[in-house]
Amino acid sequence: GQQLNQSPQSMFIQEGEDVSMNCTSSSIFNTWLWYKQDPGEGPVLLIALYKAGELTSNGRLTAQFGITRKDSFLNISASIPSDVGIYFCAGQRRDSNYQLIWGAGTKLIIKP
Amino acid sequence: NAGVTQTPKFRILKIGQSMTLQCTQDMNHNYMYWYRQDPGMGLKLIYYSVGAGITDKGEVPNGYNVSRSTTEDFPLRLELAAPSQTSVYFCASKAGDFYGYTFGSGTRLTVV
Numbered sequence: 001g002q003q004l005n006q007s008p009q010s011m012f013i014q015e016g017e018d019v020s021m022n023c024t025s026s027s028i029f030n031t032w033l034w035y036k037q038d039p040g041e042g043p044v045l046l047i048a049l050y051k052a053g054e055l056t057s058n059g060r061l062t063a064q065f066g067i068t069r070k071d072s073f074l075n076i077s078a079s080i081p082s083d084v085g086i087y088f089c090a091g092q093r094r095d096s097n098y099q100l101i102w103g104a105g106t107k108l109i110i111k112p
Numbered sequence: 113n114a115g116v117t118q119t120p121k122f123r124i125l126k127i128g129q130s131m132t133l134q135c136t137q138d139m140n141h142n143y144m145y146w147y148r149q150d151p152g153m154g155l156k157l158i159y160y161s162v163g164a165g166i167t168d169k170g171e172v173p174n175g176y177n178v179s180r181s182t183t184e185d186f187p188l189r190l191e192l193a194a195p196s197q198t199s200v201y202f203c204a205s206k207a208g209d210f211y212g213y214t215f216g217s218g219t220r221l222t223v224v
Contacts, residue, residue, distance in 0.1 A: 033212050042116075042202050042215030043155075050210065088154060092209075099170075100145075100213060102154040 006089050006103030013079055014111050021106040022073040023089035031092040032065050032072040033100070038085045046087075047074070076108075084110050114138050118203050118216035125193040125223045133188040133219050135203030143206045144186040145213065146170075146178065148199040155202065161186055193223045 004023045013019060023032070031050055035043035047058050049065035049072060056063055062075045072091075076083055089103040119134045137144065142163045147155040157170030161180040175197060177189040186205075190197060200220050204213040 031210060040218070042204070042217050043213075044215070045212040048212045094209075099157065099160065100155075104154045 004089055004091055004101060004103040006106055008106055009104070010107040010109065012109050012111055015079060015081060017079055019076040019079055019083070019108060020073060021087060021089075022071060023091070023103045024071040025091060025101075026070065027093065028069040029091035029101075030069075030094050032063070033090045033092070034061075034063050034072070034074045035088045035090060036085050037088065037105070043088055079108075079110055081110055084108055116203055116205055116214050116216035118201075118219050120219060121217070122220045123222070125190075125221065127193060127195065127223060129193050130189070130191050131193070131221075133190070133201055133203075133221075135186045135188065135216060136184050137186075137203075137205040137214070138184065139205060139207070139214065140183060141205035141207050141214075142183065143208070144180065145204045145206075146176070146186070146188045147202045147204065148172065148197075149202060149218075150199050158188065158201075190221075195223050197221065198223045 004025050006023045033048050034046045037043045047056050047063040052069045053067050054065040060077045086105045086107050088105045090100040116137045145160045146158040149155050156172045158176050159178040161167045164183050167178050200218045202218045203216045206213045
């Protein structure tokens with residue numbers, strides 16, 4: 001099935017560093033969503049984006065809906081140990097009945 | 113504030129056995145979904161429902177069945193379990209087209 005291209009696949013960073021990840025697609029989307037999944041848990045919604053160009057923050061997290069509507073990025077500033085997990089992007093399209101199309105995830109690992 | 117509740121959390125099945133994974137939500141959401149997540153992978157849609165009495169196939173429906181007799185409940189039935197169905201299963205719901213999904217904490221199924 002169709003998937004979004006999410007990169008990087010994994011990141012090893014030092015505590016306190018900033019993190020950036022992105023998702024791209026050949027198709028346009030009406031909504032972009034970013035989720036975080038902790039081990040043994042279901043994904044939890046972090047940020048939802050509804051308009052091209054929209055920049056939204058949630059604490060230390062900032063996400064943007066690309067102007068072309070084909071991409072989105074997520075930034076995490078000043079990473080802390082609890083940021084560890086897998087981050088998924090997901091897009092919704094009106095012509096797909098707004099079903100979520102998922103990226104493969106970015107695994108964030110923080111070096112002690 | 114329960115959200116989406118899945119039971120059981122863990123289950124081991126023998127090849128050929130059947131079982132039902134339960135999912136219930138108390139948010140009065142019309143849309144409900146079943147996903148599977150294989151190790152190190154993103155989520156794949158099995159079945160979804162846009163309201164009571166309405167279900168439809170997702171990306172990987174073979175070997176599964178669903179029903180939606182009430183708004184709250186969306187059980188997933190596995191008939192004749194196979195090792196390829198070893199996975200973590202997530203149920204999710206959302207209020208409408210533009211909303212993000214709320215996920216349950218998952219059912220980890222092993223077929224031996």
